Amino acid sequence: MADNKISTDMWEKVDMSTLDKEVIARKSLTYWQDAWRRLKKNHLSMIGLFFIVLMTLLAILGPFFSRYSYSDQNLELGNIGPTMEIYQIDDNDFVYMNKEYKLVEVTEDGHISKRLVPTDEDMMQKYRSYEIDGKEVVIDYSFAVAAKKSGDPDAKKFEIRVNGDVIDIHDKVFNKTYWFGSDSLGRDLYIRVVYGARISLLIALVATIVNFFIGVLYGGVAGYTGGKTDNVMMRIVDVIATVPLLLYVIMLMVIFEPGLKTIMIALGTVYWVNMARLVRGQILSIKEQEFVLAAKTLGASSWRILVRHLIPNAMGPIIVSLAMLIPSAIFTEAFLSFIGLGVNAPMASWGTLANDAVAGLRTYPYQLFFPALFISITVLAFNFLGDGLRDALDPRLRK
Amino acid sequence: MSSKSNNEVLLEVKNLKKYFEINKGFFGRSKEYVQAVDDISFFIRKGETLGLVGESGCGKSTTGRTIIRLYEPTAGEIIYDGVDISELSENDLKPYRKKIQMIFQDPYASLNSRMTVGDIIGESLDIHGIATGAARQERVFDLLNRVGLSKDHASRYPHEFSGGQRQRIGIARALAVDPEFIICDEPISALDVSIQAQVVNMLDDLQKEYGLTYLFIAHDLSMVKHISDRIGVMYLGKLVEVTDRNELYDSPEHPYTQALLSAIPIPDPEVTRNAQRIILEGDVPSPINPPSGCRFRTRCSYAMERCAEEEPVLREVNEGHFVACHLMDEKFPITE
Numbered sequence A: 001m002a003d004n005k006i007s008t009d010m011w012e013k014v015d016m017s018t019l020d021k022e023v024i025a026r027k028s029l030t031y032w033q034d035a036w037r038r039l040k041k042n043h044l045s046m047i048g049l050f051f052i053v054l055m056t057l058l059a060i061l062g063p064f065f066s067r068y069s070y071s072d073q074n075l076e077l078g079n080i081g082p083t084m085e086i087y088q089i090d091d092n093d094f095v096y097m098n099k100e101y102k103l104v105e106v107t108e109d110g111h112i113s114k115r116l117v118p119t120d121e122d123m124m125q126k127y128r129s130y131e132i133d134g135k136e137v138v139i140d141y142s143f144a145v146a147a148k149k150s151g152d153p154d155a156k157k158f159e160i161r162v163n164g165d166v167i168d169i170h171d172k173v174f175n176k177t178y179w180f181g182s183d184s185l186g187r188d189l190y191i192r193v194v195y196g197a198r199i200s201l202l203i204a205l206v207a208t209i210v211n212f213f214i215g216v217l218y219g220g221v222a223g224y225t226g227g228k229t230d231n232v233m234m235r236i237v238d239v240i241a242t243v244p245l246l247l248y249v250i251m252l253m254v255i256f257e258p259g260l261k262t263i264m265i266a267l268g269t270v271y272w273v274n275m276a277r278l279v280r281g282q283i284l285s286i287k288e289q290e291f292v293l294a295a296k297t298l299g300a301s302s303w304r305i306l307v308r309h310l311i312p313n314a315m316g317p318i319i320v321s322l323a324m325l326i327p328s329a330i331f332t333e334a335f336l337s338f339i340g341l342g343v344n345a346p347m348a349s350w351g352t353l354a355n356d357a358v359a360g361l362r363t364y365p366y367q368l369f370f371p372a373l374f375i376s377i378t379v380l381a382f383n384f385l386g387d388g389l390r391d392a393l394d395p396r397l398r399k
Numbered sequence B: 001m002s003s004k005s006n007n008e009v010l011l012e013v014k015n016l017k018k019y020f021e022i023n024k025g026f027f028g029r030s031k032e033y034v035q036a037v038d039d040i041s042f043f044i045r046k047g048e049t050l051g052l053v054g055e056s057g058c059g060k061s062t063t064g065r066t067i068i069r070l071y072e073p074t075a076g077e078i079i080y081d082g083v084d085i086s087e088l089s090e091n092d093l094k095p096y097r098k099k100i101q102m103i104f105q106d107p108y109a110s111l112n113s114r115m116t117v118g119d120i121i122g123e124s125l126d127i128h129g130i131a132t133g134a135a136r137q138e139r140v141f142d143l144l145n146r147v148g149l150s151k152d153h154a155s156r157y158p159h160e161f162s163g164g165q166r167q168r169i170g171i172a173r174a175l176a177v178d179p180e181f182i183i184c185d186e187p188i189s190a191l192d193v194s195i196q197a198q199v200v201n202m203l204d205d206l207q208k209e210y211g212l213t214y215l216f217i218a219h220d221l222s223m224v225k226h227i228s229d230r231i232g233v234m235y236l237g238k239l240v241e242v243t244d245r246n247e248l249y250d251s252p253e254h255p256y257t258q259a260l261l262s263a264i265p266i267p268d269p270e271v272t273r274n275a276q277r278i279i280l281e282g283d284v285p286s287p288i289n290p291p292s293g294c295r296f297r298t299r300c301s302y303a304m305e306r307c308a309e310e311e312p313v314l315r316e317v318n319e320g321h322f323v324a325c326h327l328m329d330e331k332f333p334i335t336e
């Protein structure tokens, strides 16, 4: 088989010093720098990120901008919307009439002073009279019945007479006292929404921590150990995953009081199972790769291999699924609070705010609008960010 | 390069088996085994290079990985420097993790893409507490230098390097613990032909400089020729022939070795004229249900009745020349 014609001296030694010692021209980018660069190009994600940051700042700093606390109530000033139609009585007297045909003294630019006390009031004749700065102000709402019968939403329901003359709306101004309006108990909706943001972000934080420290480690250990341990661990996950969250929360209520703590315990004990499954799957596919074998031949401990090699390489999918799990955790809390299994009054979460608003929805829609808006923005923001992260962290897109 | 070995045996593998269990059927009730490595024995002397060749899937990597205890051996002994390491616990194995190292086939999968080159090379220094701080950095730079890379490569990430450079990073990682024995699992197969020689030369230089011993795995004979002192040929989990490099090329005895050798293209018309190409027919049978008797019989043109019934044993037919084939009984009768 003689290829003995080729001998060693026919091979030419390449001088090592000339090889690849030149510097690599491109700027060195780590995986994360590269991902960030790609994420920045995704506008929706950046908008999402912006709103998340904004929401976080609001939750932290929001209360400093308000004179009220979430539990301060003023029954006299309930159900005032974020915009007010005000009437001018004379040069420096302005009033706002609420949906119950009662007058509230306001300033021209929208600050609320106090509820006015009527001098005379007749429920049968459907009128109410006030004395303001020497003038007699009469609210006649006897047209309301006829307007309702006619079915025409624009029909005239009342008139306000000052010393006998009918006056018209002076201006529509923003409520400077209660930016988002007040609820039926006269609590400031703005501060309650801000506290709701605190709760939602707290839930997001709990979900993140739980997913990270339980989900990732549990899945990582199961995937890396493999065999029987893996089998047992994943069957436990299957069992936890089959119990509906709602049922589980109700069962927990039997042991603990309903409230934020219970929701956090509920989320904390079951919310990591999907993450555990995902991580296990990732680890199973990574652990056969040669760099893991290389670490083993170097004598790395299992823990080191898991923490230094396996989990960092599964980080992309972990972060993406985290960004997707957070909004669902926030939504779950809102939902549980909405159906009455959440935080206790007077504490407010977006879910309880929405629930409170439902009763007066037709008359005071703004009370539902704000919590719903915040839930939507937050959930959408996380989803947009998650989408962008998936694209940015997908190794197939790396160049 | 064959004179560099002395006679001291560094590694002896005796009747090594590695079967992989695979579950088939519902709930894994019927178990089957992939006989990836089935009863192989060989030895490597200090300072020499044993080339191990065979087609894809014949169990070369499994052999290497079992020796270094990445896989638990199913049976057999792995005697390293007089100690059987086949059953040592991970703890007792730790000193051997420094003595035995491995270089991997895939330059892309063998480096952790989330770590800098410096951390990849320095990881073993942390694990074994060999060096910290400035000393560690010094050592990393030194290792980079040894494999022809520069020290500002230490802060870069693997994806910034070419295949050949990555393979050299892998070599630097293996060298970090000052090993005695390195298993090179097809270190050049995934590289461009133009840089294969570069890496082989480097391994050769390192061997001379540090007195390293290699088990050099490749899937065809042309790749191991220049670096090996002795060569072993594997077929379907079995070692069919082991001998000196020159003897193997000049007088191959096993029909499979002959076929492999004839497949090497020869850039010399004079030689090509009288060389006959033996073409192997059929596919490699499954290692789950290997053929009875001689595993090569389904593709062997000399196959006899006896080959299906009796498994040929690896026998020394000439000094240092081991062959497992029934044809040998006639050609080299057992003398006693």
Ligand SMILES: Nc1ncnc2c1ncn2[C@@H]1O[C@H](COP(=O)(O)OP(=O)(O)OP(=O)(O)O)[C@@H](O)[C@H]1O
Binding pocket: B020, B021, B022, B034, B035, B036, B054, B055, B056, B057, B058, B059, B060, B061, B062, B063, B219, B287
């Ligand atoms: N972890 C495993 N589980 C089950 N079967 C395996 C495993 N690893 C390898 N095998 C099987 O064992 C046999 C030998 O594989 P091995 O990787 O040792 O071959 P090889 O000679 O290195 O091939 P290649 O040249 O492709 O690297 C193959 O049939 C393979 O499918």
Ligand code: SF4
Binding pocket: B254, B255, B256, B294, B295, B296, B297, B298, B300, B301, B302, B303, B304, B307, B312, B324, B325, B326, B327
């Ligand atoms: S033992 Fe028989 S089948 Fe196997 S290689 Fe020799 S002749 Fe061929």
Ligand SMILES: [Mg+2]
Binding pocket: B060, B061, B062, B105, B185, B186
């Ligand atoms: Mg292989």
